[in-house]
Amino acid sequence: MNQRIVHCLLIVVLLCSACAAKRKAVIGSNSNPGISSREAHNNNEQLERERNAAIQNFVPYTAAAYIQRFKAIAVQEMNLYGIPASITLAQGMFESGFGNGSLAKVANNHFGIKCTSDWQGRSYYKNDDRENDCFRVYDNPEDSFRDHSNFLKRKRYAALFELDKNDYESWAYGLKAAGYATNPKYPELLISTIQKYHLEQYDRPEGEVQKIKREDRVLTEINSTINKPAQDTLSKSTPDQRLYAVRQGDTLYSISRRFGITVDELKTLNHLIADTVKIGQLLTVVK
Template identity: 40%
Template sequence: MKHATLVVVFAFLLLSCGTKKRTTYSKNASSEVVKSDKANKDYTKFPFPEDAKKFTYISTSTIEEYLDTFSQIAQFEMKAYGIPASITLAQGILESGYGTGTLTMKTNNHFGIKCHDGWNGEFEYHDDDEKGECFRKYNHPMYSFRDHSIFLSSRARYASLFELRRDDYKAWAKGLKKAGYATDKSYPQKLISFIERYELYKYDKEVISEGYLVQAEPKEYDYKKYIVQKGDTLYSISRTYFISVDELMKLNDMNSSNLSIGQELTIKSERVK
């Protein structure tokens, strides 16, 4: 897929202590311009506020206040990564209790993202599906929004989402559940309910009206053979080649996840143009 170069300017004005004004983002003389292409998808390269170097919790007490505070950053993320702002906001409202949840207040984690392999940042233990699970911790909420974008766009299991229309929030909500983002069977319905009740789709329309892609360009793939080595699992292979386990099994007509050393597998990878 061709990766269009999108220029996103971040200049953050934090909420004054004790006030409820919207956090604004505007271009000024000190703004740093960062190209949001595939080689530069790293939230640490964006100019976050000085206060973001220490733990900064921004209080919101209603859903309306949450939207007023974070809707613009969700739109920035949509421009940079293609995730509908409506989906990001609905997930944030649901996962963080619109910023009032215990975990969110302790960690600035607005999306319930667990540590997972490879996380080297700060963390906090919190009871969720199981007791004492490890969750990512951020100094500032903005880092949580950026990590959410990176989390979805860099994992093979969510790749199919990025072939959906950017204005099809229902398909994105259902796709997140299908890809395993949440165990709650009613997760898609909850997201859709928030989006429609609070008209979150209007934030998607604003971004699209600025000329950003509504539909991702069709991907082209290359197919090659892979010989199973000692210690390989379908999961490890899927992570290496950015393909979901389900798709890997379908490509190879597999009814079981069992592998044998020397077994030949067909691997599909996105063609680099």
């Protein structure tokens, strides 16, 4: 009983902290600065009516349930872009209050990403930096995680992608230095969350060749967007990938060694559950 009380108090603290922490970069600019309170209210009511079944059936997350639910997408994004899975999970937990905040429940928005002028999706309005701030709405939480990765692929965060993808401490301080958050204790909050829930276990090191290839790919993507009109960050396209056809004698281990990745990374990239592959099966590997 005491543990349950402590856990409930921790959720309340995280929800309050998420509201209090001003997330300078993620906040962005409101794409509907002139919307009235009535319009915002009507918009939110419509969205809540459409998602009433999901909202009514929502089961509050515990820390363990949140990690179990979203560790796979966090690892997948890490393998694609080099953002430590521990950082992604810690930010999601902190920003959304373990996924129990209204923004996460109604809008599937786990990172507090706001609407920008290029956002073409649906919106949800909440008072934040200003009245009726516009937040992005996603079809599912996984889209929020993907949009979080795409959001970080911009010039101000480019240096972070040169860090090792298991160096969560440097990532935490780097996010603050790049202007992601104005809360002076933001790095410590992320690091303490990672260590408390042992999120570093989901991070993976990478070989020198693999790191160089990953850096080149991501930095090329970032550089290609500089001085170009902004595009919707919820991109439906995937990064440059390489397909490999399984040959006789191949195993997941031999394929992973060939392309400089781990078996776990290979399975995550291809949504594999079993450890077996078939001749002719196409597998995606990170270039």
